[in-house]
Amino acid sequence: MKIQLHNWWELKKRLQKRYSHLSEEDLTYEYGKEQELIVRLQKKTGTSHDDMVRIIKSFQVAYLQHELL
Template sequence: MNIRSYQWSVLKKLLKQRFTELSDEDLVFETGKEKELFVRLERKIGKPQEDVARIIKGMQQAYLQQALL
């Protein structure tokens, strides 16, 4: 999955709203290290990486649709 850093600030806020147990440290994003991010999120929210990726992808698509409006 390709996460763009300019989108991450918005996605991070959405993830924190949906999963209140997430901290800023859990949501640290570095380009090229998406797998590490997914592993952290998987552990913290108790969902498999595939679900984490699906959640983030859905949020990305919603963000892009909003940006196009």
Template sequence: MNIRGYQWSVLKKLLKQRFSELTEDDLVFETGKEKELYIRLERKTGKTEEDVARIIKSMQQAYLQQSTLL
């Protein structure tokens, strides 16, 4: 996973919209500790690691597309 800090605030909001059960604590992101974030997201959403990665990647792509259009 390749999450950049400046993107995380946007991605975090999108994840909370998609998965209302996620809390701020679930969405704490620290560089170098991405695996821990994935584990929390897997447990709270019931998704596999691959599903979580796919969801985040698609959100990143949508964010980057939107950013380049502005």
């Protein structure tokens, strides 16, 4: 899974809205450590790995489409 750093702040905001209990630490993203982020988020949200990837990807698509408009 590829997370684009230039829009992580937007994805982070969306995740915080959807899962209000997530902390800044939970949403800390380091380049090249996408899997660690996904595992951390899936544990905190109670979702499966596939679901968390799907959620993040859907936010990326929504944000990128918004950028193109």
